[in-house]
Amino acid sequence: MITPPLAPDVLARYPGLEKLGRTATRLHPRRGAVTATESHVGGPLLWPADEPWPTCATPCMVQEEVPIPAELLARMREAESRRTVAHVLADGEIELHEELARLVGPGFSGWGSVNGGPTVGYRYGPRPHPRPNPMVALAQLRAADVPDLPRPGGADLLQVLWCPFEHDTPPWGPTVELRWRREADVTATLTEPPRGETGTEGYVPQPCRLHPEQIVEYPYIEELPAELRALAEADEDEEYLDTFMAPGWKVGGYARWSLTDLSPTPCPRCAGPTTLALVIDSSEHGADRWRPARANGAPDDDDPYEPTGVVVGRYGALRIFVCLTCPDVPFLLDQQ
Template sequence: MRTPNAVVDVVAAFPELRALGRTATRLHPRPGEVGVADSHIGGPLLWPADEPWPVCDDPHMGMTDVPIPSDLIDRLRALEKQRVQAHVMAPGEMQLHKEIERVVGPGFMGFGSSGGGPVVGHRWGPRTEQEATPLVAVAQLRADDVPDLPRPGGADLLQVLWCPFEHAQDRLTGPAVRLYWRQQADITDVLAEPPIGDVDEDNEDYVPEPCRLHPEQIVEYPFSQELPADIESRLDDWEHDYVGLVMAPGWKVGGYAKWNLTDLLPTPCPECQGPTNLLLVIDSSEFDGGTYDRWRPVEEQHITWEHPDRLTIQEPTGVIVGRYGSLRVFVCPTCPGVPFLLDMQ
């Protein structure tokens, strides 16, 4: 697949950017059958038969319903009837809310009922019951297919897996990611049937639909806050959307990271505290309303926003991370074992 040329030539307007260009590989996942030796999202992996399939036994986070004593609910309903205005609490009502919060305990997220059932409190925290969970295959990337894929120690294959439940981690709550760097030639006997774990409906968005990849190498330029101050200042007065023009949305390898939610944050290696490089972006969509015209591939220009197949190309993997955001993996280029850092925007 091929990205159309930008309507505005950013480098012509800001020639200093040329020296800051960095290649990235747009993966362009699209639903389709995938093979064990392919680069793909979801689907089977080229996994050694003599290597145990990884599992997660770290605490899974989730919402727990906590019973609330009926006398508290009766008192609450009585106070609600004393309201003079529907949106203004009656005297003592807030104190009763605080009492319910203490009953529910740490991680209190509110209370309510569903389908006419009893009123229960909602508590966010580690699940009390869980078993070791087989990891889910997220992506398999071959260096021969993905030009910007690093080759640490001569590896030519990257396998990305995660536990499809929420985990409390540094900088985010989300799936627990693991990276496996391999040399394809070393894998002569492939695991036939990896184990499959149960995933509840709250975490189905962490199980990718199998997608074939159509890699395309492009050139990106830094997020505005990473630029020298004089260029950033000039861009502030520019009439065009700089980030939307030069930074690709969607699944990609390499390039630059956007910081549209938090502003620019440091991404130190968890081992040496040195700089890291953007390895992979796992995105909830390939484009949105603001990036639709700029980044929709040439081959799919006929698929308009109203087209019935638009969601197939906009959300091909079915993966949704965060609040419809992106999960980014940053790796250390120097430390043994390729330690990595996760960030979500």
């Protein structure tokens, strides 16, 4: 896959921005059969036969239903009928929603009905796994395939696993395990990893081959020098971001802070700086500027919207930042 090059006149609008370019590797996942010796999403891992498979013992969050008293539901419907604009709450509706939230209790996440059934309130509560839950293989990345993959301690293979449930450990979502290896050290391999429970289908990836492509990205707006930041804001933030920051699964580059504004990502152990190692995105699509073509110049007819089947949060992205100076490569997760 090849991303169309950035037009020279576009970069010229931001004098000095070219000096801030940083390489990233777009992974371009596309569904297909994969093996344990390849870089991929959602396939078998090159896993040592004598190494225990990671499990999750952190309680998962499950959705519970709470009945809503008919009297409260009637008051809510009466207040809603007084709206003059469909999406603008009528007087008193906020207070009724707060009353409902108190009734449902901690973990309140809304209300609704299914297939014409009763209207109920929803809340999330912790539930221990019946036994430590075997994690799901999410991705395997080889340094030989992915130019921007960090290589802590000389590792040339990164394996990412997670527990396919929601958890209340920041950020809300799956618990994550990273394994860094040297491929040459793995001789006898595990042929059939254990299988566990699945709570969220969007956390079970579809097998995808990768088509890594190294590109150049530029900083998030809040990381720009003042004069460049002013230019970007004058051009509208989204136009700058859609032009200079790649969407989809990628390794390296810059992080896009679409929900929280720029946030620190200190190492959880030494509090030093971390490096963006991997972006796990719900979609491969961004602005047309990033739509790839095949290496021979032909359009990517298989260009899918969400090839991996992975959905993070509210259709967002999970980013993994790693510390390359601490032993054992501690990491930090952020969801946008």
